[in-house]
Amino acid sequence: MSLAMSEPVLSVRDLSVSFCSDTRTVHAVDHLSYDVAPGEVLAVVGESGCGKSVTAMAVMGLLPPTARIGGSIRLGGREIAGASEKELGRIRGKDIAMIFQEPMTSLNPVLTIGRQIGEVLRRHQGLSKKEARARAVELLGLVGIPAPAQRVDEYPHQLSGGMRQRVMIAIAVACDPSVLIADEPTTALDVTVQAGILEVLQSLRERLGTAIVLITHDLGVVADTADRVLVMYAGRPVEQAPVDELFAEPRHPYTHGLLGAVLRPGGEGKRRLPEIPGLVPSLDTQPEACTFAPRCAHADDRCATSRPGFKTLAPNAGAAAGAAHRAACWHPQHAPALMPTTREAGQ
Amino acid sequence: MSLSLKTARPVPVRLSPMTSYLLTRIRQSLITLVLVSMVVFAGIRALPGDPALALAGEERSPAALAAIRADYGLDDNIAVQYGRFIGHAITGDLGTSSRTGLPVADAITAAxxxxxxxxxxxxxxxxxxxxxxxxxxxxxxxxxxxxxxxxxxxxxxxxxxxxxxxxxxxxxxxxxxxxxxxxxxxxxxxxxxxxxxxxxxxxxxxxxxxxxxxxxxxxxxxxxxxxxxxxxxxxxxxxxxxxxxxxxxxxxxxxxxxxxxxxxxxxxxxxxxxxxxxxxxxxxxxxxxxxxxxxxxxxxxxxxxxxxxxxxxxxxxxxxxxxxxxxxxxxxxx
CATH class of the missing domain: 1.10.3720.10 (MetI-like)
Structure with missing residues (x-):
């Protein structure tokens, strides 16, 4: 797909999120910036606890009041960081929607799925009960639920996990939002079901032109789905690039490590899967250093004392259009990826 | 579900889940009520004292007591007595208050x-x-x-x-x-x-x-x-x-x-x-x-x-x- 960037539909600048308790402050997200173009799929990858979900929740305005948010979040050119709950209520579900990691618990067990889909339509489009129900049936069909006219009156416990996630997607796309945030939408599902969910997301992107922020730690999903990838580590962005470029030529040592840790069929015999040594640092300090330095084979004194900027590397084709290859590293790597990408040629 | 089986068996009446749930619960409640009535009945019989003695007043000859027992059905089998009690209770007759001499059912309806x-x-x-x-x-x-x-x-x-x-x-x-x-x-x-x-x-x-x-x-x-x-x-x-x-x-x-x-x-x-x-x-x-x-x-x-x-x-x-x-x-x- 063409990456010619029009005006970004979602633009995050210097987003910082910290949680304060009596004893310590945790910096969950530290100066993160990204743009998403209309119809684009941006994958945000990283280990658990690297701030992927917190970023998404911050964009949705769903963080608890204990969270302190800094920076700017612009949706369709409108600043939404620091908006009141009331203003957010008019935006959420209509201009920006989210699906969650836990399809089993994300639907209300005591309401029919028709009602739960209809609710968002009645809220934002002012549909009557009857109209909302009819539209809910259409939406269920759109996300690939068989016999939608019967399913619409069922309750969540009568549906499987995959079906529930489809219902969540139906709710999310009901009002045709310009941005859809999918927070690990397939993590809790069987592999066979995962493919179906990703297909639905892809087709919605094509049909409705929805931009998708896909949060995942599954690099296979990234390779299959994303246009661009943002790699996060310990609350900071470490690398960002168009997907093919990232897989072909990762520049940050952490991205190298991530790609190296993927198991691939047909690899060289019984090789032990390479892992990244050490642990993710605790998030209660904000060191003026590279947070990955303690685990990095290429680290030197500079890495331990000053924080690398998130800079555009050697210009590539997409650089001008905003799809630059950026990395936060003093020693960007040049070696090709340990393994070739699984993406089929020609994509 | 296969519908092609050609059996002569009559199709059972299909109840909605809610109806069948309700019927089950009502049936259970009735059983409980019967058990409770047995306990109440037995409990009263287990209380100390002989109703015949109480009813007899001054006249306490064995013959008079026996007559009262026969009259009130007190010498019947306990199961028979229980059956009679239930029979009356169903028709709304809960006996007569020994304090006021009025039907118990009336006192209850008033209260x-x-x-x-x-x-x-x-x-x-x-x-x-x-x-x-x-x-x-x-x-x-x-x-x-x-x-x-x-x-x-x-x-x-x-x-x-x-x-x-x-x-x-x-x-x-x-x-x-x-x-x-x-x-x-x-x-x-x-x-x-x-x-x-x-x-x-x-x-x-x-x-x-x-x-x-x-x-x-x-x-x-x-x-x-x-x-x-x-x-x-x-x-x-x-x-x-x-x-x-x-x-x-x-x-x-x-x-x-x-x-x-x-x-x-x-x-x-x-x-x-x-x-x-x-x-x-x-x-x-x-x-x-x-x-x-x-x-x-x-x-x-x-x-x-x-x-x-x-x-x-x-x-x-x-x-x-x-x-x-x-x-x-x-x-x-x-």
């Missing part, structure tokens, strides 16, 4: 509306105040509103009924005569006067229940407010009112209804004390009078009716559950 009204008003109070305060306490967590609600609940739980009754009478019937402290006027006869007399008893009886309901509602609401589906509701852009009222509250009600069901029994026993304080001619007063005068027939009738009420309440609670939670109605997990 029932008083207690029912008292219980209904107390329940209304407990539900409105308890659920309302519980929601406020959960939503305004850590703020003065929660403190106030918690303090009131603690007060409602710890203050003894009789003391609260006396204080309320002193305050609102004597010092500030807004309400009346004693006597009963049927609602149909004079609604304002009826309410003027029933408000204080209802507050006394309902305050403890309101406190329990408040605490349960608060706990359940705190649970549901942090649930994933509430996050989903917020992500849809629903108003705070919809998020709390529809999504969080509806899920919390299952717990609250459970507690209400368990506590309704306490309302019936609590009514005994409350009716004494406010001199209301209800079930409680009837029971106490029957106990003090060894009026076995009345006692038997009262206990049977109270048990039936408990069973009915349980049935209603179960029905309420299934209305609130489709997983119970449709039989599903998670």
């Amino acid at each position: 029932l509306p008083v207690t029912l009204e008292l219980a209904a008003l107390s329940l209304l109070l407990a539900v409105v105040v308890g659920i309302g305060a519980g929601i406020v306490a959960a939503v305004r967590r850590g703020r003065p509103e929660e403190w106030l609600a918690n303090a009131l609940a603690l007060l409602g739980l710890s203050v003894p009924t009789f003391w609260l009754g006396m204080v309320l009478v002193l305050g609102f019937a004597i010092a500030l005569p807004v309400f009346s402290a004693s006597g009963y006027v049927p609602f149909a006869a004079d609604p304002p006067d009826n309410l003027r007399r029933m408000v204080l008893p209802a507050v006394v009886l309902g305050s403890g229940l309101a406190a329990v309901v408040m605490r349960q509602t608060r706990a359940a609401m705190l649970d549901s407010l942090s649930a994933d589906y509430v996050r989903t509701a917020r992500a849809k852009g629903l108003s705070r009112r919809e998020v709390i009222g529809t999504h969080a509250l509806r899920n919390s009600l299952v717990t609250v209804v459970t507690v209400l069901g368990l506590q309704l029994g306490h309302l019936i026993s609590g009514a005994v004390v409350t009716e004494q304080i406010f001199v209301l001619p209800g079930f409680g007063k009837l029971t106490i009078d029957a106990v003090f005068t060894r009026d076995y027939a009345t006692l038997q009738g009262v206990v049977l009716c109270t048990s039936a009420a408990y069973i009915l309440i349980n049935l209603l609670v179960d029905v309420a559950y299934s209305l609130i939670d489709p997983r119970i109605r449709l039989g599903g997990a998670r």
Whole structure:
């Protein structure tokens, strides 16, 4: 797909999120910036606890009041960081929607799925009960639920996990939002079901032109789905690039490590899967250093004392259009990826 | 499901899950009621004393006693006696009070509306105040509103009924005569006067229940407010009112209804004390009078009716559950 960037539909600048308790402050997200173009799929990858979900929740305005948010979040050119709950209520579900990691618990067990889909339509489009129900049936069909006219009156416990996630997607796309945030939408599902969910997301992107922020730690999903990838580590962005470029030529040592840790069929015999040594640092300090330095084979004194900027590397084709290859590293790597990408040629 | 089987078997009547659930519950309730009636019947027979002796008065010759026993069917097999008791009970004949000489059924019919009204008003109070305060306490967590609600609940739980009754009478019937402290006027006869007399008893009886309901509602609401589906509701852009009222509250009600069901029994026993304080001619007063005068027939009738009420309440609670939670109605997990 063409990456010619029009005006970004979602633009995050210097987003910082910290949680304060009596004893310590945790910096969950530290100066993160990204743009998403209309119809684009941006994958945000990283280990658990690297701030992927917190970023998404911050964009949705769903963080608890204990969270302190800094920076700017612009949706369709409108600043939404620091908006009141009331203003957010008019935006959420209509201009920006989210699906969650836990399809089993994300639907209300005591309401029919028709009602739960209809609710968002009645809220934002002012549909009557009857109209909302009819539209809910259409939406269920759109996300690939068989016999939608019967399913619409069922309750969540009568549906499987995959079906529930489809219902969540139906709710999310009901009002045709310009941005859809999918927070690990397939993590809790069987592999066979995962493919179906990703297909639905892809087709919605094509049909409705929805931009998708896909949060995942599954690099296979990234390779299959994303246009661009943002790699996060310990609350900071470490690398960002168009997907093919990232897989072909990762520049940050952490991205190298991530790609190296993927198991691939047909690899060289019984090789032990390479892992990244050490642990993710605790998030209660904000060191003026590279947070990955303690685990990095290429680290030197500079890495331990000053924080690398998130800079555009050697210009590539997409650089001008905003799809630059950026990395936060003093020693960007040049070696090709340990393994070739699984993406089929020609994509 | 395969429909092509050519069998001559008649197709069974297909009931909706709700109907078949209801039928099952009603059947269970009836069985319980029969068991209860047996216990009540046996319990009365196990009490010390011989009814024949009591009935005989001065004339205590063995022949006279035997005649009385034969007359009242007391020398019949216990099963036969029970059958007769049930037969009469079904037709509404619960025997004759030895205290007043009037049919027990009449005494119960006269007392029932008083207690029912008292219980209904107390329940209304407990539900409105308890659920309302519980929601406020959960939503305004850590703020003065929660403190106030918690303090009131603690007060409602710890203050003894009789003391609260006396204080309320002193305050609102004597010092500030807004309400009346004693006597009963049927609602149909004079609604304002009826309410003027029933408000204080209802507050006394309902305050403890309101406190329990408040605490349960608060706990359940705190649970549901942090649930994933509430996050989903917020992500849809629903108003705070919809998020709390529809999504969080509806899920919390299952717990609250459970507690209400368990506590309704306490309302019936609590009514005994409350009716004494406010001199209301209800079930409680009837029971106490029957106990003090060894009026076995009345006692038997009262206990049977109270048990039936408990069973009915349980049935209603179960029905309420299934209305609130489709997983119970449709039989599903998670």
